[in-house]
Each structure stands twice: as C-alpha cells, then as structure tokens.
Amino acid sequence: MTVHIGAKPGDIAETVLMPGDPYRARWAAETFLQDAKLVNEVRGMLGFTGTYKGNRVTIQGSGMGMPSLSIYANELMTEYGAQTLIRIGSCGGMQPHVAVRDVIIAMSATTITSPSSGIFKEINFAPTADYALLAAAVAVAKGKNTTTHVGGIYSSDVFYSERPDLDEQMVRHGILGVEMEAAELYTLAARHGRRALAILTVSDHLQTGEALPSEDREKTFGDMVEIALDAAFT
Ligand SMILES: Nc1nc2c(nc(Br)n2[C@@H]2O[C@H](CO)[C@@H](O)[C@H]2O)c(=O)[nH]1
Numbered sequence: 001m002t003v004h005i006g007a008k009p010g011d012i013a014e015t016v017l018m019p020g021d022p023y024r025a026r027w028a029a030e031t032f033l034q035d036a037k038l039v040n041e042v043r044g045m046l047g048f049t050g051t052y053k054g055n056r057v058t059i060q061g062s063g064m065g066m067p068s069l070s071i072y073a074n075e076l077m078t079e080y081g082a083q084t085l086i087r088i089g090s091c092g093g094m095q096p097h098v099a100v101r102d103v104i105i106a107m108s109a110t111t112i113t114s115p116s117s118g119i120f121k122e123i124n125f126a127p128t129a130d131y132a133l134l135a136a137a138v139a140v141a142k143g144k145n146t147t148t149h150v151g152g153i154y155s156s157d158v159f160y161s162e163r164p165d166l167d168e169q170m171v172r173h174g175i176l177g178v179e180m181e182a183a184e185l186y187t188l189a190a191r192h193g194r195r196a197l198a199i200l201t202v203s204d205h206l207q208t209g210e211a212l213p214s215e216d217r218e219k220t221f222g223d224m225v226e227i228a229l230d231a232a233f234t
Pocket of ligand 1: 020063064065089090091092093156158159160178179180181203204206
C-alpha cells in the first residue's frame with residue numbers, strides 16, 4: 001500500500017481508468033467489469049479491480065483538480081506499475097460546434113499552471129496523449145453513434161473562473177473544452193514513460209449555459225467508459 005492507496009501489491013492492473021468521482025468508479029466497475037472487487041477506499045477515493053472481456057483493469061477515482069490526480073497517478077505508476085492510464089471524465093464545452101452529450105478525445109491539454117510547472121521553469125511543455133491509445137479511441141468511437149471531437153482541451157485550476165479573458169483566448173485558439181485533470185496526467189505519463197489519454201463527455205457548456213440533465217449523465221458516461229475499455233485493449 002502507499003500513502004494514499006490501500007491496495008495490496010498486485011491488486012492494481014496495468015490498465016487503469018481514472019474518473020474524478022469515486023462513485024463513478026464504483027458505477028463503472030459494477031456496470032462493466034466482471035468479478036469487480038474493491039481494492040481501495042482510503043479517504044473514500046474508491047478503486048476497483050476486475051476484468052473486461054478477459055482483460056484485467058482497475059478503475060480508480062482521481063479526485064477533482066490536478067494536485068489530487070497527481071497524487072493518485074504518481075502512486076499508481078511508481079508503486080503499482082500502472083502502464084496505461086485513461087482519464088474518463090466530464091468537461092465544459094468551449095466551442096459552438098461542441099454540444100452537450102458529445103465526447104472529446106483530448107490530443108493535448110493546455111494549462112496556465114500545473115503541479116509540474118515548477119520543474120519546467122521556462123519550458124512550455126506540451127502535455128500530449130499517447131498516439132496509439134488516442135487512435136484506438138477514435139476508431140472505437142467511430143463505431144458508436146456518439147458525436148466525437150478530437151483536439152486540445154484546457155486543464156484549469158479553477159471551476160469558478162475569474163479570468164474570462166483567458167477563456168476567450170482558449171476559445172480563439174480552438175480549445176474544445178475545459179476540465180481540471182488531464183494535463184498533469186499527460187505530463188506524469190511522459191515523465192514515467194507510460195501511456196495516457198483523456199476521454200471526456202461534455203456535461204455543460206460555457207457559451208450556451210446548457211447542462212446535461214442528471215438522467216442523461218449515466219448514458220453518456222457509459223458510452224465513454226466503453227470507448228476507454230475497448231481502446232485500452234485494442
Ligand atoms: N473548470 C471546469 N471544470 C469542469 C467544468 N465542467 C466540468 Br464537468 N468540469 C470538471 O468537473 C469537475 C468540476 O465540477 C472538475 O473535475 C472538472 O474536471 C467546467 O465548466 N469548468
């Protein structure tokens with residue numbers, strides 16, 4: 001076990017899905033995995049390991065924000081040997097052609113700051129998804145009738161933005177959506193030579209103010225989990 005994960009050695013699979021919400025980790029494990037068992041509940045950040053079509057997989061919550069994700073991703077990679085980490089989450093849409101219920105497969109993740117900013121100093125590192133994983137997710141998504149966008153997202157440190165001028169520049173430069181975790185996941189995966197990807201459902205929209213009704217969230221979230229699982233084992 002580690003400082004923040006109570007799983008025993010061998011309890012965590014090489015492939016890990018990371019929703020922000022631990023209750024979504026439980027729902028996804030119960031819905032998609034066979035023989036799912038709880039392997040972590042330290043601080044309520046639930047983690048489950050089971051199999052998907054015969055492949056071993058762990059679904060571990062990351063919490064909200066890059067500092068929280070950084071703790072779990074670091075420990076999963078350095079202490080449990082996770083090789084493929086896929087964030088499955090929600091985001092806010094930032095382009096008129098990106099609608100609520102759509103899925104975004106994040107090629108890159110822009111930040112103002114991140115937990116890794118301190119070590120990069122004057123380097124503007126470009127957090128980037130693993131290409132093979134991204135290509136597999138795009139191929140799987142094509143087989144579903146979910147509208148999918150592939151491009152850059154913005155990993156913010158705040159949900160309540162005080163800088164509309166920054167949001168404006170992100171929109172101007174084609175950023176598809178905003179969330180709060182992917183950039184640090186991509187940076188840590190690059191640091192540790194692992195594969196990472198973020199697949200996001202658009203659950204609210206910054207321009208239209210629309211928000212996904214709660215009854216729709218489970219369906220769109222389920223589609224995204226399936227894309228992640230099928231892409232991970234392609
Ligand atoms: N900053 C930000 N985060 C968002 C937004 N919509 C969603 Br869903 N999120 C994500 O949802 C959580 C906040 O509700 C964080 O973990 C973010 O990744 C949004 O409009 N803005």
